[in-house]
Amino acid sequence: MTPQQLTRLEISPGQVSKMTREELLELIDITDRWSDSKDHKFYLYQPNPIPAYYHASNAKIRAMFGGNRSSKTYSGMIDYGCQFKGEAPESIANLVPPHRLNKQRKNRLCMPDYPNSFMKVIWPYVKRLIPADNISDVIKDSGRIKAIVNDKGGFLEFMQYDQEVGKFQGADLDSVGYDECPPQAIRDENLMRLVDRDGEETYNLTPTSEANAGASDRWLLDEIAEKACKTFELDEETKELIVRENPEGSPDTEVFFADSYDNKYVSKDALDRILSKYTTEEKEMRQKGKFMFFAGLVYKEFSDKNLIEPIKEWWKGDTYTIYCALDPHPRVPHALLIMAVDKYNIMYLVDELFVETKTSKDLVDLINAKLMGKIPELNIVDPIANTPDPINGGCLAFDLAESGMYPVPMAASKDKSRGIIQVRGALSFKDRTLYICRNCVRTRFEITHYVWDSYKKDTMTHKGTKQKPVDKDDHMMENLYRLLLLNPQYISPVSDEFDDYYENKPKLGKVRNGY
Numbered sequence: 001m002t003p004q005q006l007t008r009l010e011i012s013p014g015q016v017s018k019m020t021r022e023e024l025l026e027l028i029d030i031t032d033r034w035s036d037s038k039d040h041k042f043y044l045y046q047p048n049p050i051p052a053y054y055h056a057s058n059a060k061i062r063a064m065f066g067g068n069r070s071s072k073t074y075s076g077m078i079d080y081g082c083q084f085k086g087e088a089p090e091s092i093a094n095l096v097p098p099h100r101l102n103k104q105r106k107n108r109l110c111m112p113d114y115p116n117s118f119m120k121v122i123w124p125y126v127k128r129l130i131p132a133d134n135i136s137d138v139i140k141d142s143g144r145i146k147a148i149v150n151d152k153g154g155f156l157e158f159m160q161y162d163q164e165v166g167k168f169q170g171a172d173l174d175s176v177g178y179d180e181c182p183p184q185a186i187r188d189e190n191l192m193r194l195v196d197r198d199g200e201e202t203y204n205l206t207p208t209s210e211a212n213a214g215a216s217d218r219w220l221l222d223e224i225a226e227k228a229c230k231t232f233e234l235d236e237e238t239k240e241l242i243v244r245e246n247p248e249g250s251p252d253t254e255v256f257f258a259d260s261y262d263n264k265y266v267s268k269d270a271l272d273r274i275l276s277k278y279t280t281e282e283k284e285m286r287q288k289g290k291f292m293f294f295a296g297l298v299y300k301e302f303s304d305k306n307l308i309e310p311i312k313e314w315w316k317g318d319t320y321t322i323y324c325a326l327d328p329h330p331r332v333p334h335a336l337l338i339m340a341v342d343k344y345n346i347m348y349l350v351d352e353l354f355v356e357t358k359t360s361k362d363l364v365d366l367i368n369a370k371l372m373g374k375i376p377e378l379n380i381v382d383p384i385a386n387t388p389d390p391i392n393g394g395c396l397a398f399d400l401a402e403s404g405m406y407p408v409p410m411a412a413s414k415d416k417s418r419g420i421i422q423v424r425g426a427l428s429f430k431d432r433t434l435y436i437c438r439n440c441v442r443t444r445f446e447i448t449h450y451v452w453d454s455y456k457k458d459t460m461t462h463k464g465t466k467q468k469p470v471d472k473d474d475h476m477m478e479n480l481y482r483l484l485l486l487n488p489q490y491i492s493p494v495s496d497e498f499d500d501y502y503e504n505k506p507k508l509g510k511v512r513n514g515y
Helices: 003-007 013-017 021-034 049-056 072-085 114-129 184-193 218-225 268-275 280-288 360-371 396-402 416-427 441-447 457-463 475-485
Strands: 061-066 106-111 137-141 144-149 155-160 175-179 200-205 228-234 241-245 250-258 321-327 334-341 347-355 378-381 434-437
Touching: 049 061, 049 072, 049 228, 049 250, 061 072, 061 218, 072 106, 072 114, 072 155, 072 175, 072 200, 106 114, 106 184, 114 144, 114 155, 114 175, 175 184, 218 228, 218 250, 268 280, 321 360, 321 475, 334 360, 334 475, 347 360, 347 441, 347 475, 360 396, 378 396, 416 434, 416 475, 434 441, 441 475
Parallel strands: 061 200, 061 250, 106 155, 106 175, 175 200, 228 250, 321 378, 347 434
Antiparallel strands: 137 144, 144 155, 228 241, 321 334, 334 347
């Protein structure tokens, strides 16, 4: 077949599919002179919705947590391809910040190991997504590919988590990326490599309960996800962009959640079939990249479904009945948890206080400021606060009352086992009646770190498994189960006519708790 013959023929996809290997090779050879370098996969890239925002972000730390097959690694490699080539595909050319298109950038990409993660995943992506004519040299060390270099001296270095931490020293870098969660020691070492050039970090991974190389990815939740100033995701039903802002977050950190179903190149039927095999909680991780931790966690029922946006002005009117739980301490921060219950008896943790004070009066002033004039139906406090002093008969609960805490705090229940069962039921998918507002940062931290205690391996065979949670970072969790043991209910406001029966009743609000 000559070029002249080819120009007079219209070859349909059906005809191409019937060609033999020899005929296809001949067709490629004949049409090669008409090919365009812009036909390369790099230039043909069309981002899924969330990766587009990832590419456009100016944040120093960008983390795309995605479900399996959500295009997180593919999009991450395109991002590094842009930095290596010094240009971006047309589809995102107006999105990528200009400073990332400097061909002299020094970049490092880290992954779990060489034979699997690099050779089977990353290197094939490099060959597919970075045109060969942009690579001036391939640097090898003992037969292993170490880096690719461009014509301006910029490079993309490849390192693995199974290398010694010391190997990550001795370089100043513009960017460090991670495909899968790194051990924290490696991440800390890489951070020091970014200081001189005020560099950036990127993460592209699914936050499984245990990461590769034996590292737990729980620190990703604490130091990256929870500290992001903005998080981006699509509404599962409407597909509209949801941007959540955290005023207390780091302005240098932005997080992006990519859903597997938003990848237009993946079979939805296949996703339905595979994801149906997982529990509801694990499906959140496998599909949406949400953080789920299972090993030893007390409240495995907790998920992103239990989180809601902050409730505005919950203290106004009679929409909610308020309950407060206080866990005071002399040496560590006091913990206050505020619960609002609506007329359907749905419970919401609307605000919290985690602060150190010198006096009871200071603590009560901060509590009252949080309540904005709203009087709780009940205040409960750690039972030890009601223990009388053997000398003067006083106790912390009396001090709080004298300092202006109203109603007078009553001793909370100590039935932790029953309380935990109550909380688990309220969090569960089947009977969900408990929601946590996103502004309750300390509570969210504790509920994802509240784990069962266990004996050391050398004694477990003799003593069995402990039935108590670890007594650490659990102040809000103590408050939470104590609140649930109250069986908090919505209390209808008392009418003004009812108030007329009590001429001497203090005008402190409509309360029905006996104080």
